[in-house]
Amino acid sequence: MEAKERHKRNVAKEIIELAWPSITEQMLIMTVGMVSTIFVGRISASAIAAVGMINSLIFFFQAIFSGLATGSTVIVARLIGEEDKEGARLAVMQSLIMSIAIFIGLTTLGYIFAVPIVKTFFGSVSPDVFKLALMYYRIVLFGLPFVIIDIIIGGALRGAGDTKTPMYITATVNVINLLLNSTLVFGVTYQSRYLIPPLGVKGSALSATISRIIGGFLQLYVLYFAKRRINLDIKEKIRFDFNMMTRIIRVGIPASLEQVIMQGGFLVMQVIVSTMGTIAIAVYQIGMNANSLAFMPIFGFSIAATSLVGRSLGAKHFMLAEIYAKVSRNIAVVVISVIGVFMFIFSRQLAALYTTDPIVIKMASDIIRIFAVVEPLLAILNVMAGVLRAAGDIPYIVLSAFIGLWLFRVTIGYTLGKVFGMGVYGIWIGICIDFVVRSVMYSYRFKAGRWKYIKV
Structure with a gap:
């Protein structure tokens, strides 16, 4: 019994060591995201509504590539577990080739049809x-x-x-974003004269874009010139390996579909809220931004679970994979429950960070309290989803995402919010029901155990 407890403590330590850089990374993203939203919120309710809507649209575009990233993460973890480092390098190269081909077309079309796209989603x-x-x-x-x-x-x-490397890059990018936001949104004055004129929403957009460009170049530098666990050689000839591409796509397409379903659901919710007026949009945006507080630790433990479970399955250590999954889930639930308590107590103060409008503060604090109550379910569904992704059981995640987001979040949210006139409160009830449904579905799938024997 003592040996078993000691083993669990070692597993917990390994999970935390792998999770904390990702948690720190999410803290940085969350902090800068909050500060950026606060800056924009100080401009006007219209500004925070506009930025929130477009960020939902951009996240939807990113969904396709998030699937490729998931395919790359899962395949690399498996290959590392199989001690096939050359195969892992090849997987990274094929992922980059595919992503470059796709984003060139997506970005070009997205700019050409900018007005119709924005009008289609947010014309009201x-x-x-x-x-x-x-x-x-x-x-x-x-x-x-x-x-x-x-x-x-x-x-x-x-x-x-x-x-750790993604954490360091994220830290750099977010510090740059924060500095640019602090100077470009409201400008810089000296002796009552503007050294840098205030750019408002345009300043926020430029800050995000410049920092993201720097982040992309930093990742490429690390991949080609820094000594990390996986590196490519700048002198190395670009190779097309369709077998590896197919392997990544087998995981990536369902993962992309999952993200399209999820981000599509988020986008539809944003569109529904956009018909409720500027106040409702601002409240919804503040609530979703506060959501990043809860997602911060969950992301870290989900990433740790995906990596450790994937490597364990690659090495055929099935029981160890299950232990990693359970311990990751339990730690995440405890941590997020503590965060939920503080969010509930200080909900009004948190809402007041984003705006000075008393109506928006009142409604947003109510939304934050509702969310704080269901946070443990958010931990369960995200960590268990990370485990199932590592196992390659992504079709089930796609099914769960469709049921949770579209049959419950969107349908119930629209019915309560629009049909029954509950407004943004009805939207948030639909979100909470989605959390309940998906956490139950993932827990049932995990308990069944078939995920341990899926080939990817």
Whole structure:
């Protein structure tokens, strides 16, 4: 019994050592995201509404590449577990080749059809919000290719067990973003004269785009010139390996479909909220931004679970994979429950960081309290999803995402919010029900145990 407890403690230590850089990375992203949103929120409710809508659209575009990143993470983790380092390098190269081909087309078309795209999703908003949204979209779209590079390479490094390098790059990028936001949004004055004029929403867009471009180049530098667990040689001839591409795609396409379903659901929710007025949009955006507080530790433990479970399955250590999964889930639930308590107690103070509008503060604090109650379920569903991804059981995740987001979040949210007139409160009830449904579905699938024997 003592040996078993000692083994569990060692597993917990290994999980935490792998998770903390990713948690730190998410803390940096969350902090800068909050500060950026606070800056924009101080401009006007229209500004925070416009930025929130376009960020939802950009996240939807990123969904396709997140699938490739997941495919790269899972395959690299398996190959590292099989001690096939050359195969892992080849997997990274093929992921980059595929992502470059896709994002060139996506970015080009996204800019050419900028007005129809924004009008299709957010045509019902007020003219001032639409104008700000279109300007923000056109600027941040140029940073999208570099976000994709960051996602792909970062995913490969995490699959190999290197969570520190992505953390360092994220730290650099977010510090740059924060500095640029602090100077470009409100400008810089000296002796009552502007050294840098205030750019408002345009300043926020430029800050995000410039920092993302730098992040993409940093990831490429690390991949080709730094000594890490996985490296490519700049002199190495580009190789097309369709067998490896197929292997990545087998994982990547379902993962992309999962992200398209999820981000599509998020986007539809944003569109529904956009018909409820500027106040509702601002409240929803603040609530979703506060969501990043909870997601911060979950992301780290989900990444740790994906990497450790994937490597264990690659080495045929099935029981160890199950232990990693359970311990990762339990730690995540404890940590996020503590965060939930603080979010519930200080919900009003948290909402007041984003705006001075008393109506928005009141409604947003209510939303944050609702979310704080269901946070343990968010931990379960995200960590268990990470485990199933590592196992290659992504079709089930796709099914769960469709059921949770579209049959419950979107349908119930729309019915309560629009049909029954509950507004943004009805939207948030739908979100909470989605958490319940997916956490139950993932837990059932994990308990069944068939995920341990899937070939990828």
